[in-house]
Every structure is written in structure tokens, then in C-alpha cells.
Amino acid sequence: MVDDTRSTSVQTDQPAGSAGVIDLGPEDRRWRDFVAGQPGALPYHLPAWSHVLRETFGYRLAPLGCTDASGRLTGVLPLVEKKGLLTGAHLSSLPNTHTAGPLAIDRASLAALLGGAAARVDQSAASWLQLKVEGPALDGLTHGFSGGTWLPSYVLDLPADPELLRFGGSRHNSRRNAAVLRNVRKAARLGVAVREASSFGDVRRWYRLYLVTMRAHGLPPRPL
Numbered sequence: 001m002v003d004d005t006r007s008t009s010v011q012t013d014q015p016a017g018s019a020g021v022i023d024l025g026p027e028d029r030r031w032r033d034f035v036a037g038q039p040g041a042l043p044y045h046l047p048a049w050s051h052v053l054r055e056t057f058g059y060r061l062a063p064l065g066c067t068d069a070s071g072r073l074t075g076v077l078p079l080v081e082k083k084g085l086l087t088g089a090h091l092s093s094l095p096n097t098h099t100a101g102p103l104a105i106d107r108a109s110l111a112a113l114l115g116g117a118a119a120r121v122d123q124s125a126a127s128w129l130q131l132k133v134e135g136p137a138l139d140g141l142t143h144g145f146s147g148g149t150w151l152p153s154y155v156l157d158l159p160a161d162p163e164l165l166r167f168g169g170s171r172h173n174s175r176r177n178a179a180v181l182r183n184v185r186k187a188a189r190l191g192v193a194v195r196e197a198s199s200f201g202d203v204r205r206w207y208r209l210y211l212v213t214m215r216a217h218g219l220p221p222r223p224l
Helices: 029-036 047-057 106-125 170-189 200-214
Strands: 018-024 064-068 073-077 080-084 090-093 128-131
Touching: 018 106, 029 047, 029 064, 029 073, 047 080, 064 106, 073 106, 090 106, 106 128
Parallel strands: 090 128
Antiparallel strands: 018 064, 064 073, 080 090
16 A cells, blocks of 8 residues: 655644554563564564564664553554665565555555654655555545555465475476485585584674675675
């Protein structure tokens, strides 16, 4: 779901008795406690995940919260400011994450968070807003938003016995298993040994191999 409009004002329906939308900091314990009590919450809604994104990619955090008159959170929206060569400056919930978006106890709080996010776009250098959500939960909550398919999702019931777990048909599995065995034998001939990393030095040595591999595939590497 994205907002590609730049309105000068935003009108949203606030929850009954609401104190409105607030800026939320990762150190605010209400954020973590609220997410922990929501059955539909994902790990990406936690402040710790926003902290990981900030430390790993350097994104500027811009999370929002919705509170009632007593200061109790009724919703959270993890947001970061991101700049791209092709996409320009925008707000996202969340980059490098399959799905996130707002989390709230009712639709009124969801609408308030959407309005607050749109207002944040108006007040910053960001030109658009991206929300990755599952399903049409945000449809019709506020004006100026349009929805589209981000990534298709599939659900597969797994067997209780791991031995029965198969991906693809038997022909596909045969080819894959043959390729794996061939690579294992080649690695053994070359003297490749596999062990668990035991120090940060091991991680640095692995990272050098990772950089070479990503360069060979023409892909930008993740930071150490």
C-alpha cells in the first residue's frame, strides 16, 4: 500500500477519547509492551527490529504511536526514512522486511496512524509513503492511498515427519540431490572443511568471501 499524494492537510477520524498520534522512540517501553500483547504482531513490529535496521543500514527512524487520553498506546506504526537513487526520499514500513505496517486495536487507531504518516510525508523531505501489509486491512481508512500487490505469499502445510518433507516433484529432487552430492564431493577433493564460527575473526573471514561472491553476481553487499 503506498501513498503517492502530497496534500496540504490530513483529516482522519481519531479514536474516541484519543490523545492523538505521537512520535515514538525505541526506548519507549510502551511500544514493546503493546506489541507483545497483540495477537497479530510480528517480530518486525518490535522496536528491536527498527533498531537493527538503523544500525545495519543507517536508516533514520520515524515511528508513530496512537494513544488514548490516558497515554495508553492503541496502535504503533514502525517507520523509517529511506533514500534511493531511483525511488527518492520516502517513508517505509518497513524496508528489508517482507511485511510490517501499522498495528492497532481498532480501525479508528489505524486511520489515525495513517493520517499521521501522511502528515509526516507533508512535513518532511519524503515524497511518498510505502506500507507493506497483508491483505486489505487498510482499504478505505483514509483518502490518498492506493493498494497493490507487493510480493505474493504462499502457505504450505508441512508434514509432522521431516522425512516426508519434499519440495518439487521427484524428478526435481533427484536433480537437486545429485547436484548437492556433486558439490560435496568436489569440496572434499579441494580440502574444504566446515565448522561453526567461534570468533568475530571467523565472521570477518567469512565476510571477505561474501564480498567476493556478491561482486561476482553483480549484487550490492550488505554491510558487515
